[in-house]
Each structure stands twice: as structure tokens, then as C-alpha cells.
Amino acid sequence: MVKVLKRMGDGWILSFPSVEEALDCAEEVQSSLAEHDLIKLRIGCYIGEIVEDEADFYGNGVNIAQRIETEAPPGGALFSEDLFQKLSKERQGELSDAGVFKLKNIAEPIRLYQWRPANLTTAPTAGVLPTVGFESFTAAPDTPDAMAIAQDLHDSLVQWSLRRTGVTTIDTGNLETTPPIYLIRGRLRVAGTRARFTLSLILREDMSTLWTGTYEGDPSDPFAFVDGLMPRLEGDVRIQTVSRDGDRLAHLSINQLSVSELRARAATMFFKQSIENWEEGLRALDRAVLLSPGDGMALAMRAQSQLNLWAVKYIVPDPEALLQMAQDLDVAVEECPTSDFVFWARGAFRLKVQNDLAGAASDIARSREINPNFIGVVDLIAQKAFLEGDYSGAGEALSVYEEMGSHDPFRVNRLCFNARVFLGAGDFAKAHEEACQAADLRPMDRGLQLLKALVCEKEQDMVGLAAARKAAASLPHAPSVSINRLALPEDLEWINVALHPDAAPV
Incomplete structure (x- = not known):
């Protein structure tokens, strides 16, 4: 049975006996209000302990749910990963991976999943934070030394991408779990003391190439070569993804x-x-x-x-x-x-x-x-x-x-x-x-x-x-x-x- 635990002016704290019922409620409320000109609610859902005393309800569950609500889109809902994992596969398909969020006063980052009414999700990737998948970089010739440099470029670029906020960085081996919006593809060619590295940004939806950059250097010192390229590689990936990503949401006000x-x-x-x-x-x-x-x-x-x-x-x-x-x-x-x-x-x-x-x-x-x-x-x-x-x-x-x-x-x-x-x-x-x-x-x-x-x-x-x-x-x-x-x-x-x-x- 749904319980109203607390009313706080423009917000309510509700508890549900199951995660399915929480999702049902969020979808029904937001779908009913989708066409309303004035009322736009934000809903955040989390599984956690709630403590009750004579005066109030409080606890980690309440705190995190409130933080999740602040990140939710008006007219939509956000759900924590632990709640998402308890849904059936069919119900999970109704939500999109919104990325990893660092919530205020919450020690560990948390992955959230988003839902919007159908009339607000006309774009296939609407509501999803930019997700960048890094493919394994290739090398020619595929000698151990060349492959080691390509791997070092790949690993270093992934590590710097992981530090960015507002972007989800994944390994392309996890495509079924989190399909990326963008793919990063790299190819290294080495000939003696010359090396040319090509990096491409690809839109996964139709595999079209959005941007390609070419970088050259001397691979004789592999560490100096990778360290020398990394500022430009990281800067270019950052610029190219940020400059394009907002267009996915152009259909929304x-x-x-x-x-x-x-x-x-x-x-x-x-x-x-x-x-x-x-x-x-x-x-x-x-x-x-x-x-x-x-x-x-x-x-x-x-x-x-x-x-x-x-x-x-x-x-x-x-x-x-x-x-x-x-x-x-x-x-x-x-x-x-x-x-x-x-x-x-x-x-x-x-x-x-x-x-x-x-x-x-x-x-x-x-x-x-x-x-x-x-x-x-x-x-x-x-x-x-x-x-x-x-x-x-x-x-x-x-x-x-x-x-x-x-x-x-x-x-x-x-x-x-x-x-x-x-x-x-x-x-x-x-x-x-x-x-x-x-x-x-x-x-x-x-x-x-x-x-x-x-x-x-x-x-x-x-x-x-x-x-x-x-x-x-x-x-x-x-x-x-x-x-x-x-x-x-x-x-x-x-x-x-x-x-x-x-x-x-x-």
C-alpha cells in the first residue's frame, strides 16, 4: 500500500511496497500531467532505509531520494540503479541510462535511470547523458611495440575521459548493458621514427563519422610520444562531444x-x-x-x-x-x-x-x-x-x-x-x-x-x-x-x- 510519509510544501515523500508500484505511480502521475500548462513535477526514486520517530521521517533513503529528485527533468522521473536492477527486463526497457551522478552530500557517485512520457521522448537518445564508448585502438604493423603504444593511448584517453563530469565513459565490451551514443575509434601507423595516429568520433546510431583528427610524432620514446599527444587528444574529444551533444535534445524546450x-x-x-x-x-x-x-x-x-x-x-x-x-x-x-x-x-x-x-x-x-x-x-x-x-x-x-x-x-x-x-x-x-x-x-x-x-x-x-x-x-x-x-x-x-x-x- 502506498503511504504518504511527509508533505513539504511543494513536495511529498511517498513509500511503496514494491519497485514496480513506484514505477507505475511515477509513470501515471507524469503521463496525466504531460499536457498541463503549469504543473510540472520532478520525481526521484530510491531504495533505502527510512527512520520514523514521533516528529519526522528521515534517513539515508529520504536524503538520496531528495537528491535524485533535484536531477530529474520536469515532467519526468529518475530512478536509482539498485531500484532499476529489481525491475523486470520488460520494465527496465522503459527507462534510459542517464549516466553517473555525483549527488550533493552523497559520498559515492550513483548511476541513475530516466523516464519521460512518450510525448517528450521523440528523439531516440533524449534524456540520456552523452555516453562515449572507446573501441580498442588498432596498430599497423601489429608488432608488439606498436600495439603497446596503441594500448597506452587507449588507456590514457579512457582514464582522462573518466574524470569528466556529465559524460559516461564505457568499454565497448558492455554495449548490451549501456549502448553508447558515441564511439571513439583510433588507429596508429608506425614507420621507423614516424608515427601517425588517427582518432574518430562516430555516431553509433548510424555509424556516421562526425569528426576525425590526425596527430603525428616520433614513437622512438613511447612514453614521450603518448604524453605529448594526450593533451590534444583529450581536448579534441572533449570539444567534439560537448559541441554536438546538446543537439540531441533540440526538440525539447x-x-x-x-x-x-x-x-x-x-x-x-x-x-x-x-x-x-x-x-x-x-x-x-x-x-x-x-x-x-x-x-x-x-x-x-x-x-x-x-x-x-x-x-x-x-x-x-x-x-x-x-x-x-x-x-x-x-x-x-x-x-x-x-x-x-x-x-x-x-x-x-x-x-x-x-x-x-x-x-x-x-x-x-x-x-x-x-x-x-x-x-x-x-x-x-x-x-x-x-x-x-x-x-x-x-x-x-x-x-x-x-x-x-x-x-x-x-x-x-x-x-x-x-x-x-x-x-x-x-x-x-x-x-x-x-x-x-x-x-x-x-x-x-x-x-x-x-x-x-x-x-x-x-x-x-x-x-x-x-x-x-x-x-x-x-x-x-x-x-x-x-x-x-x-x-x-x-x-x-x-x-x-x-x-x-x-x-x-x-
């Missing part, structure tokens, strides 16, 4: 997404490189924080998203908003002490907003300690060096992106930053080269034409200056996702002034 799905939506919007998409991503993160105010990753992502929009729009933030952002980032660090991204986000805030170089350096160090391969931290190192007047150091830090080439989704942004570093250093020839490349790649961006005009004027390229002025005059005054207001020394503030969205070409 943000009001239908869980906290983890809202974070995925926001990440995908960030990679789409437009003000409109960035604003949509920020709305998704606002919604995530509304659903789970203490979610550290959502707080950090929202802070970074808001900072990006302020920077490209040249908005001077309200002091109270900055104070709240600082508090949010401190909460994020406490809630996600093993996240390289969270420390990176706080480091960016300390550097760009607070001008706290020591604090930024501390966060950079912690982010790199957690994950030496996290390529995003390079931007902070370069910007810190730029702010300190160390132009060569800034350029050296950014050189890691040169090998990414066309695979770098932020290539134009890097070129713009490089151009401004060279401007600050007085190397107008290099600034001219970088800015002209950026403008050629995105010619309808007025901000890039302003940058091109600035460097052409400094380099005395009158033809280029005239062309950039003409192009800028024909384009609407609007913020550019490639031109952000940088934290600069006072003597270089003229660079920000010249690139303001409303500025006239020099």
Missing part, C-alpha cells in the same frame, strides 16, 4: 529539460558562436540554477556565460551582480572540488573582473593539477601574461592551438586575441597577419573589420585599411563573438576603445 540536460544545451549553444545562441545558453543555465540552486557546475557555467556576453557587448556589470557571481563561483568550487572547468571559471573571473592575478594563478594551478590536459586553461595563462605585459609569454602559451588548425572551433577568436597581443607588443606585422586571417574567415563580422582596420593603419597597409573601412561601413553596428573587451593595462586601453561595437573604423 528548456522547461522540459533536467539540470544536466540544461547544461548540455548551454554548452552546445556556446560552440555555435553567435550572440543569439549564447543568450539561449544563458537562459538554459538560469533555468538550471532555478531548478537546482546549489548545482556547482551550473553556477560556474552561468558565470562564464554571463561574463562572455558582458565582454562582447562591452557592458560594465553592476557591482551587486559581480558580488553575486563571486559568491556563486565560490559555491561552485566547494561543490565541485575535482572539476578543472570550475576552477578555470573562477580563475577567469578573478583575472578579468577582479584583476586578482595571484588568485587567478592559484585557480590556474589547481585546474592544471586536476587535469594537465585541459586545454582551456591555456587562454587564462595567455591573458594573464598579456595583462602583466609579458607579450612573448602570451604568444608562447597560445602556440598550442596552432596544431589544432581547422579543428579549433574558436580559431577566429584565437587569431583576434593574437592580433591584440602583437598590437600591445608593437609587432604590427604579426598583428596584421593574424587580424587579416580572422577577417577573411568571417568577413561579415563588423568587429573583425574594425580590428583589421586598426592593424592595417598601424602597419601602413592603406589598401587593406580602405577595404576594412568600406566593409565596416556596410555592416550593422552589433557585438561580435570574436571581439571581447579584454582586461588590459591602462596604456593599452586604446585597443578596447577602437574595437567597441559602436566605434568608427580608424
